[in-house]
Amino acid sequence: MDEQLVTERSFRAQADGREVPGTLWLPTSVSGPVPLVLIGHGGSQHKGSAGPRELAGVLVRDHGFAAAAIDGPVHGERRSDGGLDPAAVFADHRADIEHPGSLATMATDWHAALDLLLGMSDWTVGPVGYWGLSMGTLYGLPFLAREDRVRAAVLGLWGSAGTAPDTWAVLASAASAVRCPLLFLAQLEDQLFAPAGVLELFTELACCDKRMHVNVGLHGEVPADEHAGAVTFLVDRLRQTQPAA
């Protein structure tokens, strides 16, 4: 990431006695409110993985936005081993999401992180958006369901088939409470979440301003032009709305 344009800052939020490790990326030079995108990383990744970092770079460099990510449960700095072995993290992640309580805990962590970001004294947060594919959707929906400060979202790559029944019940209930405009992505040959089940989750979303884009390819093969279009969707929606705070 170009350090001349992007300032990277670590933060620690406190949530129910838990320490929530996060990273904030800011334009080096800011004036006035800066739109903020919260990035929920994928399973086995962490807040500093290539995916979140590259997305943050595009948001900051190309659009003058800020971006922030926190480690998921059993991911990154939440682990004593730092979460740098994707296979070990993925196994723990699969076990963790069998327990639906994980969703509420992570939502609380996101609320705490957003509180902390909104309260920083040296910059002003503009409209807030959320980007989370795959695990970022699993944990994003319960967060968005109780968070009206987020004004637009990009979600997807998760569905009913492939989700434990108790966890699916919590997720579907959360989806029915989400109200912000959103773009939902699916992959036709997704080896983790069959498209019919992704359509089922998309259908559960109660917001009326939503659309789903289905592309060819495996779970991790969202086409570059679709990814770029999703960034444009989020940026445009946040530019059209008002700050949260």
Added chain:
Amino acid sequence: MDEQLVTERSFRAQADGREVPGTLWLPTSVSGPVPLVLIGHGGSQHKGSAGPRELAGVLVRDHGFAAAAIDGPVHGERRSDGGLDPAAVFADHRADIEHPGSLATMATDWHAALDLLLGMSDWTVGPVGYWGLSMGTLYGLPFLAREDRVRAAVLGLWGSAGTAPDTWAVLASAASAVRCPLLFLAQLEDQLFAPAGVLELFTELACCDKRMHVNVGLHGEVPADEHAGAVTFLVDRLRQTQPAA
């Protein structure tokens, strides 16, 4: 339609002894090859309905393209009553599509119409595309399955649920033979074709360059921005390709 920019011309193709009534819309002033979009109208409409006419107007006026439509089986000038009573036409249409032979017949009519258009002496056809939603997809897929002169398509609003089993078998087989790049549209609250069945048809399409966009609303409520984006998709794809003839 602005007659100063758009020239409208009736034509009659011959297919297995049938007369196929069609309309061609051309820029009034043409030089060099003109990309052509074939428009398959929806059930109960006809080649001169508002939908095909307005789409043709956008293609000709805004993009300098040509457009052509033919009446579907039991539609428009194929009927002694001219097909101006949508309810009567729709009833006949529903009965007609119980017979899967209707699909092959209409494909033959489209091939004949394209032959005629490519052979016109006073203008040169550039790259050819196809636009057909709902009934335009039912009849478009069997046409495209045997037509490599069409280089890009916009389809959708049709699926397995809502289609008679014998007709579905023919349609799915045709879908598995289509090779051109395409955008496929679906409506989440489609009262005629449930989204899961639309996803099933999209999955049957064998072309690897395809994407599906699902929006909120009933069968006839494709959002204006999605419609405009679909026009852009087709125009861009045809501009990037070579003429058929």
